Amino acid sequence: QxxxxxxxxxxxxLNAFITVTEERALEQAKAADKLLAEKKAGALTGIPLAHKxxxxxxxxxxxxxxxxxDKFIAPYDAxxxxxxxxAGMVTLGKTNMDEFAMGSSNETSWYGPVKNPWDxxxxxxxxxxxxxxxxxxxxxxxxxxxxxxxxxxxxxxxCNLTGLKPTYGxxxxxxxxxxxxxxxxxxxxxxxxxxxxxxxxxMSGFDEKDSTSVDRDVPDYxxxxxxxxxxxxxxxxxxxFGEGLDPxxxxxxxxxxxxxxxxxxxxxxxxxPNTGLAVPTYYVVAPAExxxxxxxxxxxxxxxxxxxxxxLMDLYTRSRGEGFGEEVKRRIMIGTYALSAGYYDxxxxxxxxxxxxxxxxxQEAFKEVDVIMGPTATNPAFRFxxxxxxxxxxxxxxxxxINTNLAGLPGMSIPAGFVDNLPVGLQIIGNYFDEARLxxxxxxxx
Ligand code: GLN
Numbered sequence: 001q002x003x004x005x006x007x008x009x010x011x012x013x014l015n016a017f018i019t020v021t022e023e024r025a026l027e028q029a030k031a032a033d034k035l036l037a038e039k040k041a042g043a044l045t046g047i048p049l050a051h052k053x054x055x056x057x058x059x060x061x062x063x064x065x066x067x068x069x070d071k072f073i074a075p076y077d078a079x080x081x082x083x084x085x086x087a088g089m090v091t092l093g094k095t096n097m098d099e100f101a102m103g104s105s106n107e108t109s110w111y112g113p114v115k116n117p118w119d120x121x122x123x124x125x126x127x128x129x130x131x132x133x134x135x136x137x138x139x140x141x142x143x144x145x146x147x148x149x150x151x152x153x154x155x156x157x158x159c160n161l162t163g164l165k166p167t168y169g170x171x172x173x174x175x176x177x178x179x180x181x182x183x184x185x186x187x188x189x190x191x192x193x194x195x196x197x198x199x200x201x202x203m204s205g206f207d208e209k210d211s212t213s214v215d216r217d218v219p220d221y222x223x224x225x226x227x228x229x230x231x232x233x234x235x236x237x238x239x240x241f242g243e244g245l246d247p248x249x250x251x252x253x254x255x256x257x258x259x260x261x262x263x264x265x266x267x268x269x270x271x272x273p274n275t276g277l278a279v280p281t282y283y284v285v286a287p288a289e290x291x292x293x294x295x296x297x298x299x300x301x302x303x304x305x306x307x308x309x310x311x312l313m314d315l316y317t318r319s320r321g322e323g324f325g326e327e328v329k330r331r332i333m334i335g336t337y338a339l340s341a342g343y344y345d346x347x348x349x350x351x352x353x354x355x356x357x358x359x360x361x362x363q364e365a366f367k368e369v370d371v372i373m374g375p376t377a378t379n380p381a382f383r384f385x386x387x388x389x390x391x392x393x394x395x396x397x398x399x400x401x402i403n404t405n406l407a408g409l410p411g412m413s414i415p416a417g418f419v420d421n422l423p424v425g426l427q428i429i430g431n432y433f434d435e436a437r438l439x440x441x442x443x444x445x446x
Pocket of ligand 1: 101102148152179
């Protein structure tokens with residue numbers, strides 16, 4: 001009730017939630033009370049949570065931030081939602097997001113932009129901006145997000161949160177509306193590494209309904225939070241501290257990294273020479289996959305349907321024309337072009353080769369270091385409209401986060417400090433399935 005009251009009070013200003021599931025939340029809370037009374041409660045029983053509106057929730061609107069799915073009521077729960085329900089957590093509602101998770105500022109949502117609680121003239125980041133703003137304003141104590149190119153980490157950085165994008169395959173993508181299937185991964189957005197670890201325990205694991213989920217034991221992510229960092233080797237890629245980085249962000253992040261030296265870690269400069277390829281590679285791979293994934297939104301099986309179509313072609317074109325926003329259309333056009341006969345070798349195939357080079361860079365680096373650190377984003381939260389008319393400026397927002405998605409590696413953003421009262425995140429990147437170590441490192445800082 002406390003959180004529902006806060007949502008009622010502040011959501012009008014922040015626009016963090018698209019749907020508030022008040023009745024269901026109170027029912028789930030009552031059920032949790034009962035479990036508590038019967039001494040059957042688990043660690044997370046009764047803890048309220050907000051879901052990014054990209055996860056299918058049975059009987060509840062699942063909009064993905066798009067007019068296309070404004071009236072879509074999912075007929076089943078995503079595996080993540082199912083696991084969280086089973087843990088006894090209480091769903092407060094579904095959070096706002098960039099349309100189909102395409103964006104870095106939450107300005108592409110059909111439901112309007114989300115405001116950053118730290119400064120309401122500024123963006124909360126994206127695409128999981130609704131989850132981030134809800135958390136930062138204490139409208140929810142923990143939330144889910146998804147990260148295709150930075151969508152958990154960058155809003156976490158801009159809103160002073162701990163956000164973890166796990167290894168590709170760690171968490172089931174079943175029931176998570178697909179943007180770019182080879183990059184998408186769900187994860188927790190929390191107030192601390194410890195909270196993130198608790199939610200990781202619930203979200204992770206193999207799922208036979210997702211062929212890319214990995215059949216591998218889930219450790220107790222809370223068990224190693226306090227491990228010593230003595231002897232840890234931290235790599236600092238010179239490409240992450242160069243041109244384009246706000247010097248105030250650089251100073252904040254460098255100061256945060258220094259604290260690890262005091263805890264017994266060694267710092268080592270490294271190079272990830274193909275970093276410059278990441279943004280162009282991503283903006284071939286992600287649009288290509290999204291153009292294919294979004295072809296199912298045809299006005300017949302899902303979502304918005306144009307009125308009085310003349311014929312089938314008119315139904316398709318007008319439904320899609322009316323249902324999708326500008327950025328989504330741009331991505332579908334780029335992706336369709338890149339996949340066209342004659343262009344496939346020049347763009348998609350090349351991008352896959354670049355992706356391998358980026359991935360190899362990381363594996364070379366992990367021969368010398370245990371983890372990699374750097375900024376999460378080049379800048380603190382920017383003002384509404386500042387980058388909205390310049391897609392390339394917006395795409396560069398994810399220059400430090402996209403690489404890990406292309407390589408499938410885990411990455412985490414933790415609060416590092418402030419620049420002019422605006423939060424700045426420190427990014428920690430690990431080798432495959434090294435989430436426990438990332439959480440340990442994040443926990444020791446806080
Ligand atoms: N900002 C990036 C994009 O627009 C990443 C988004 C995401 O991770 N979902 O594609």
